Amino acid sequence: MAEALARLGHRTVFGLLGSGNFKLVQHLVDRCDGRCVWVRHESAAVTAAAAYAQITGRVGVASVHQGPGVTNTLTSLTHAVRERAPVLLLAPEVARGRRLNQSLDLSALAATAGAGFEPPVDVARAAERAVHERRPIVLGLPIDVQEQEAAAVEPEVPLDTPRANPSAADVAAVADLVTSRERPLILAGRGAVLADARAVLEALGDRIGALYATSLVANGLFAGNPLSLGVCGGFASKLAERVVQEADLVLAFGASLNQWTTMHGTLIAGATVVHCDTDAAAIGQDRVALVGDAAATAEALLGELERRGHRAQGFRAGAVEQEVRSYRAADDYDEVHADGLLDPRSLAVALDRSLPAERTVVYDGGHFHWFPTPYLSVPDAAGFVAAQGFQAVGLGLGTAIGAAVARPERPVLLLIGDGGTMMALGELDALVGQRLPVVVAVFNDGAYGAEVHHFGPMGLPTDLVTFGDRDFAAVARGLGARAATIRATEELAVAVDAWLAEREGPLVLDCKVNPGVAAERLAEAFKGGA
Secondary structure, eight states: OHHHHHHTTOOEEEEOOOTTTHHHHHHHHHHSOOEEEEOSSHHHHHHHHHHHHHHHSSOEEEEOOSTHHHHTTHHHHHHHHHTTOOEEEEEEEOOTTOOOTTOOOHHHHHHHHTOEEEOTTOHHHHHHHHHHHTSOEEEEEEHHHHTSOOOOOOOOOOOOOOOOOOOHHHHHHHHHHHHHOSSEEEEEOHHHHHTTOHHHHHHHHHHHTOEEEEOGGGTTTTTTOTTEEEEOSTTOOHHHHHHHTTOSEEEEESOOOOHHHHTTTTTTTTSEEEEEESOGGGSOTTSEEEESOHHHHHHHHHHHHHHHTOOOOGGGGSHHHHHHHHOOGGGSSOOOOBTTBBOHHHHHHHHHHHSOSSOEEEEOOSGGGGSSGGGOOOSSGGGEEEOOTTOOSSOHHHHHHHHHHHOTTSOEEEEEEHHHHHHTTHHHHHHHHTTOOEEEEEEEOSBOHHHHHHHGGGTOOOGGGBOOOOOHHHHHHHTTOEEEEESSHHHHHHHHHHHHTTOOSOEEEEEEBOTTOOOTTHHHHTGGGO
16 A cells, blocks of 8 residues: 555655554655654644645645544544545554444544545545545555555556536626626636636736736735735735725636635625636526636636627726735734734734745634734745634644645745644644744734634623733743744844744744734624634
């Protein structure tokens, strides 16, 4: 099985070893030129593999122990499903026919998370399913099966999936809409990233005078384009929130248009929405459907408009274009000053200025994550990974491990709260022990800030979610990491500059943020029963 993985090109595995997976992973490392990136908790193995898959475009492989080793992955496995990450989870099982403490129904667990399940017959099939279904596949590996002899079989090379082309009639109907509207917006999501659609979407935008925006998970797709509004939705800049509402036509390519991207529909309520997706079932009934691959569909629409000789200034005819070109989110907020405490927005601005432009930005979940997006640039869509598919807290450190392995030439910037850091503290040791170049910026407000700012205004006590200050820098140094306590942006620049001179191993920044600064859009997170 290890040799089959190697022949398929899957030589990097993220894992925590036990009796159920020790021999397999050791064989991959010793005999197949493989690499095992170790973690301290099984959850991190799956999030690391998911990040690796998102950044590289290849299958991410995770390996854990049987029984509790597998159940420890349930949250991160569900996260990977929601992120549509092609992950192969090598999941040992107790020997067939035995009923032991660690016996488990793997297929049922996989189904609970939304993952696929594959028995240990064909490693290549499991990996291919992960790619084509764009979700994790749990590969069951009974220990007695692992010990059996098996003939080496050359895995078949997976076939490329042909692009789904839209119907000519649908393209013509959308072209009619384009020619009748004055303020078009092109909104791209993960499907546009997977289709490598940036160039054709920009060409389409130039022809019709559109502005550009992305969903959060596609952040960076239009990096460097002066007519990009950045992320659309709850993580948007103030300019993007206002301008998106002025659009009279939204051409959405490969974006789910969920409540986060549309702010519960309010941002696009005044526009005709054309929704392009490969899955017709994913398109809302109140939208104009355009079924097809994002790149192929944009090419077809561009070709139809060229055939008609249509060209328009659209959004680019007035003052909006210059406003978008000159806008700087860093100048568009009122800093809240407090002695020895940082405004989280100013912290994000300082991080943006201190780190090289070529970087990978990773988000954990928490109150802090509503602040940074408008102020942090990313170099491309592969330079941003939001560990928020399941809205879990504590998956950021594992995600940062995968990001650092996927693109070792880029420093990783992990944004994480004190709550998320505490949940996955052991992964700081994984960063140190493997000398991974990650800047861990802990937004430390000494509390679960989302709960404080949500329930406090209701008059409810928040002492059970307020914990006080903790010295994460001291903990990090105890594990062997470079670390600094940050109470002013000048201190941050000094610490990052010193780390960049060597860029070896992690830098942990214990950033003391002002707990009194509440995210304006926090209420969105609690709408709809959340």
